[in-house]
Amino acid sequence: MSGSYYVPATSKWPALGSLALGVMMIGTGMMLVHDRGSIVMLIGLAGVLAVMALWFRDVVVESRKGLYDAQMDRSFRWGMGWFIFSEVMFFAAFFGTLFYIRFFAVPWLAGEGTKGATALLWPEFTAHWPLISPPDSSIAGPAQVFSPWQLPLVNTLILISSSITLTVAHEALKEGQRKVCRNWLAGTVLLGLCFIAIQGVEYYEAYTHYGITLEAGIYGATFFILTGFHGLHVIVGTIILIVMLARIVRRHFTPEEHFGFEAASWYWHFVDVVWVGLFLTVYVF
């Protein structure tokens, strides 16, 4: 430990960031509760994005000035690692929901087990999954569900390939082959964009032809919360990778020191793993 740990002087981004986040949340609340305030929300959102961009820019500039030492690098690594762990737990809540609903709540509603008394509410109800006909007839379930072996399989292959192309890009960076790295990284970004586009098509299909909507009983709810938050993470991950591409083009990073790139790839692999779990539990089984 060199004794020169970089403690940044005062910064205006954190305070502005929390202000912007507050404005965004107030705007969101106004939109949801009072049906107005989208301007407030958009101003807040723009503020949040701007602060993130400028704050990260500061970090990049400081890093390129050589202000960070090995200890600082470790702080970033721990920080990113634990951040991804928090994301894992966020998704765990939704996966847990899906399992609880499938293996406990729905069978109970049909009269199974010690909590089967709930079957008195809807005596006609029979447990099945995907839940096409929810217990109460006032709630319409989905008309049909997606076959996992069409678009979802394509998307699985796309994301798994993107993890491989990203690893190739990373290896190339470590070898100092900047052009190779750039090309494979660009390929990864492209795969990410394809995934997002296909997911968009699937959502369109869900609403127009399949009757899978947010309101379509618990199946629609779990389907959209899992795929929706995952999709959001793919979008964020793709943006991060685009930033990394720009940094590669501008000749940032060295074969030895490129934690920004590594953190981006950690995040991408995490998003990929979540998808595999999602593919298996939401689509296949």
Add this chain to the structure above:
Amino acid sequence: MAPKVPPQPILEQSSTAAEAGHGHAHHAPPKGILRWLLTTNHKEIGSLYLIFSLTMFFIGGIFALVVRLELFQPGLQFVRPEFFNQMTTMHGLIMVFGAIMPAFTGLANWMIPLQIGAPDMALPRLNNFSFWLLPVAFGLLLSTLLMPGGGPNFGWTFYAPLSTVYAPPSTTFFILSLHIAGISSILGAINIIATILNMRAPGMRLMDMPLFVWTWLITSFLLIAVMPVLAGVVTMMLMDINFGTNFFNAAGGGDPVLFQHLFWFFGHPEVYIMILPAFGIVSAIIPTFARKRLFGYASMVYATAAIAILSFLVWGHHMFAVGMPLVGQLFFMYATMLIAVPTGVKVFNWVATMFRGSISFEPPMLFALAFVVQFTIGGFSGLMLAIAPADFQYHDTYFVVAHFHYVLVPGALFAILAGAYYWLPKWTGHYPNLRLSQWHFWLSVIGVNLTFFPMHFSGLAGMPRRIPDYALQFADFNLASSVGSFIFGFSQLLFVAVIVLCVRGGQKAPARAWGDYTDDLEWSVPSPAPLHTFETPPTFHRPAH
């Protein structure tokens, strides 16, 4: 652009007294409010957290006093039931998320870098962000009280469908404010964990760390593991309220009990988040004033870890009465009772530390001793509640209220107060006023017990919680509780007086303010601690045994 600090040359010696003198180091901080808005200094951010927490403590306290005022005698006197519900809810939310948690984070900010010999937190700008999210979150939360239909009125546990189908429109804002507070907690915890794992002075192994650092390491892990689950469950509420999903609606195949599972998967580790750092503080104070080394350091560490692991496996004990398969009830019952083992180890170690010690009773020690006794009472009533068949009787009565207030008020809060008294000389350079501190302590102890002890009896006799009126036979217990709560509440003003006096003057404290019986590194820097400490890491010398 943030001002940049050039890389600092390696200093020859520890610059613990270096706030002046070294011209190379620091730009003059901005003046006035900007200094506090923009600061990246762990001590300033720590102070901000503590002041914020104290403010929320009084706001949440006023809500509690409204509740106790209404319950002073049977019948409806002062408030409408709808407002009463908002007060119980907001009291809980503000105290848990706004007072206790930020107080511990504030102490962590101040003390962890000092205790491990680090120049600052690992990610100082993120640290500032974590703090300034809190006023935003709680400003938004408090503003719901003024919205049409009032603020949250469904209890701090916000069970669906009470918090979804039957909730006031402001619930959406409540959810969003909880999101902001959650982001603050997660980022704060990431920062603390990175600091502890990466910033220790050379030579300090994990098993050399003071217990306050250890307990916070484990607490950070709990925070990072469960705050996202809370974010998930409130997001599902948001969807049910605004987007027509059926997560908590059985008619659509969902389940209201699902809410309780998710909430308590967060909620039970959350209660340890509010007590583990308290264990750390008490484990620092008792050896200092018993003038002995802490008994069983390693077992303290393992006990803390064991409690943390078990905390993920016991959430169902909050839900015995809602209905659960028998296997689940048995599992959660036995797992919960298991927690008494590591907790017992801790209490034993504190007592053993004092055994044949040369004890003196300065204010921090008074609060720490009260903690050990009173927290144990709360622990025992927790054991009673863990017994599933008995819990059917106790569930949702004042017995539960008595239990968790014993672990949170003379438990977590007393430890925070003990920590504040213990470290005030380090923060301000002055000892807290002895007379006032003693008055504060004794009035607090009397007030707390007068408030919460009778609740055991009213609860066992069947008085339900969260109801603004009650049957006549509970009148005497409630009268006592209300009197006690006002004694306790108003005596906290003495604490404010102590702090103000201590900041402005008082008996000067040396670096080792409480004597030579503790080796913790914070006592090696001057009192008051200069703005920047340990800019060059000190070499850690393992104390000889």
